[in-house]
Amino acid sequence: MKLLFCSFFVGLGVISAAAQETGFAKFAAATVHPLATDAATAAYARGGNAVDAAIAAALTLGVVDGHNSGIGGGCFIVIRAADGTLTAIDGREMAPAKAHRDMYLKEGKVDDEASKTGALASGIPGALRAYDLALKKHGQLTLADLLRPAADLAEKGFPIDAVYARKLAATAKKLRLFPASAAIFLKADGTPLKEGDLLVQKDLAQTYRAVADHGLTWFYGGEFAQQTATWMAENGGIISAADFANYRALEREPIRSTYRGYELVCMPPPSSGGVHVAQILNVLEHFPLRHFRASSRIHVVTEAMKLAFADRAHWLGDPDFASVPKGLVDKTYAAELAKKIDLDHVTAVPAHNTPPRWEGDIFGKHTTHLSTADAKGNWVALNQTINTAFGSKVVVPGTGVLLNDEMDDFAVQPGVPNAFKLIGAEANAIAPGKRPLSSMSPTLVFKDGQPLLTVGAAGGPTIITQTLLLISHVIDDGQGPNAALAEPRFHHQWNPDTLKIETQFGAGTLRRVQALGHTLDETSAFGACQAVMWDAERKLLVPAHDPRIPGKASGL
Incomplete structure (x- = not known):
């Protein structure tokens, strides 16, 4: 397999620092x-x-x-x-x-x-x-x-x-x-x-x-x-x-994970969001995303999404009723999954994979998002x-x-x-008193022990992918939250085997992604993501609401 690099992330907008966005002191x-x-x-x-x-x-x-x-x-x-x-x-x-x-x-x-x-x-x-x-x-x-x-x-x-x-x-x-x-x-x-x-x-x-x-x-x-x-x-x-x-x-005990030196604090099961935001980012750590051309970046992230959603279908459920392995967010497991990604073509994911210590190391027993x-x-x-x-x-x-x-x-x-x-297995079967699996992904991101970002989204299973894409744009590309939310987005949930993708990427990028073997489901826009980010340089809180929908980001 070969890597396709560009000197910058082609076609996905100008990288903006949080310092260029409106912030509030209190x-x-x-x-x-x-x-x-x-x-x-x-x-x-x-x-x-x-x-x-x-x-x-x-x-x-x-x-x-x-x-x-x-x-x-x-x-x-x-x-x-x-x-x-x-x-x-x-x-x-x-x-x-x-x-x-x-x-x-x-x-x-x-x-x-x-x-x-x-x-x-x-x-x-x-x-x-x-x-x-x-x-x-x-x-x-x-x-x-x-x-x-x-x-x-x-x-x-x-x-x-x-x-x-x-x-x-x-x-x-x-x-x-x-x-x-x-x-x-x-x-x-x-x-x-x-x-x-x-x-x-x-x-x-x-x-x-x-x-x-x-x-x-x-x-x-x-x-x-x-x-x-x-x-x-x-x-x-x-x-x-x-x-x-x-x-x-x-x-519940929150999920703690890291991505390129930043710490993530995520919601544990019965949210599948926290598990799979962390899992997908663990896989993406093995790739220099910010140096990929747009189509290659979309491809790699999509392949990581597929692997995570296949695991979701099998392993995830209410931890008070099902054994949900902590190994899903293990860095070693992510490295194994990363090796399955072919940078030149789509890789079939016929079924879930098996994380380490799956038998014993388990989590203890339409939508809107807001950030403050x-x-x-x-x-x-x-x-x-x-x-x-x-x-x-x-x-x-x-x-x-x-x-x-x-x-x-x-x-x-x-x-x-x-x-x-979405499909599920026995882990998410109905039982009295059980809580159904959810894609909701409220997430906090820290740098050097201090809070940097609060983020989450609405839109069914796309909540997971919207959240991780915003985190990637902030950490990998140095963007402020409003610029990151303006980026076009994409989503794959393993089943059905189609890539939901916004047409804002442009015809050329969409053709290159399709040539890698993806079946595209093109759409003008989807999802609704909200965030607040700390601008350490100005000592201001920078709120951001998704430009695809009505909303408001404000403060004091």
């Missing part, structure tokens, strides 16, 4: 919606820190970006506190006690729509428990402090943007199936709200205030849980009030989701809460693709 935040970024800033200004700001943004996104996330879903949070403490909080949804591996089989065939829409699609939401745990460990404000401003916004209403309107139009047919959902998101004649229309969510406002007034027990086992259980019993669901009462957010940081040293990467657009499409009557469809993130049957065409 605090910075980046989210997918201006109102959420404003909520984060307001929380900080009221005496909060980056943790409080992140939770304020998350709760606000549940109002203004509810098709992606909300308190009817779950989240992962990675925190570096001002005292240097690292915390990884698992607020992932949990399968109900009556769930079982064959619950979507009907007459021997998989009913894959039942895991996406309706009463059987939802896991037990974990977001509120996770928010509360994060605030109690590292915040300055209370959950009630942050719920009330979001409730006011839900009651007052806001004009929906183009993204919300597009998602609503695409989902309207399914939302019509559920009267409580239709009453909120559709007009009286059944047509969806359009861009600029005011979305008012009075029931959601009331729910937020009830949690603020009565505490989490109102939601987990109290009135909300009872209302949900009643609706489920009447509509063929299996969730009970006891399922809510039994839910706990968990603290403050000058005192609190850094937060928070991913939250209800899975596909508008989750299960079910709003529990009288509550305004959209329930997730995270049961589809299990392998509904081993080998059967989910909504994102």
Whole structure:
């Protein structure tokens, strides 16, 4: 095999230092919606820190970006506190006690729509428990402090943007199936709200205030849980009030890895994101990426993605139920995988590989991302989701809460693709109380022991690849976060065997990549990534939001 070098990374934009991007001295935040970024800033200004700001943004996104996330879903949070403490909080949804591996089989065939829409699609939401745990460990404000401003916004209403309107139009047919959902998101004649229309969510406002007034027990086992259980019993669901009462957010040991002298702190399983961001970067350390021409760099990174996603399909699941090998992020294993990459042509990856010590050394038992940081040293990467657009499409009557469809993130049957065409094995099979595998990849990057970058993304399995591409552009190319987010991106998840790639790369590069043996799935844009980076030279926090979508990066 031969190496193809160029003196610079051809066709991928001008390398920009963070010093050329707007920074803030005290605090910075980046989210997918201006109102959420404003909520984060307001929380900080009221005496909060980056943790409080992140939770304020998350709760606000549940109002203004509810098709992606909300308190009817779950989240992962990675925190570096001002005292240097690292915390990884698992607020992932949990399968109900009556769930079982064959619950979507009907007459021997998989009913894959039942895991996406309706009463059987939802896991037990974990977001509120996770928010509360994060605030109690590292915040300055209370959950009630942050719920009330979001409730006011839900009651007052806001004009929906183009993204919300597009998602609503695409989902309207399914939302019509559920009267409580239709009453909120559709007009009286059944047509969806359009861009600029005011979305008012009075029931959601009331729910937020009830949690603020009565505490989490109102939601987990109290009135909300009872209302949900009643609706489920009447509509063929299996969730009970006891399922809510039994839910706990968990603290897990974060994954620690390195890349070219930088340290990564990532979310562990049931996130597959942290494992595979680290694994892919471990493989890429064996290649001088910044000196490759564009097509060669795309090829090498794609081959590393394929190897990691093949491992994901076999090994990854909830570590409380499945043995997930720590060897997946082992440097020696990465070196073995790197040797499998042919720089001149695509290499077939027929199945997973086997990491070292796989039998004994294991991890202890549609989406949005936001990043916040403050000058005192609190850094937060928070991913939250209800899975596909508008989750299960079910709003529990009288509550305004959209329930997730995270049961589809299990392998509904081993080998059967989910909504994102991902397949899983026994490690991610359905079981009572189990948490489904996720691609969410909240990540913190450090240099010389000090926080440098908080990053994560939205977009199903592309979350993993968006996150690692941004990290590579910052570390390999010396770019600031806004310049890195403007770079075209690509994604391969092993199955299906196609390379999703943005046309911004240009026709010449796309032809060269295709000539290496890749089957291209060309697209104008995909994903949504957010970041905050520390500019040591200016001593400023530099926030960045993805230019592909509406959003806001700001600070104080």
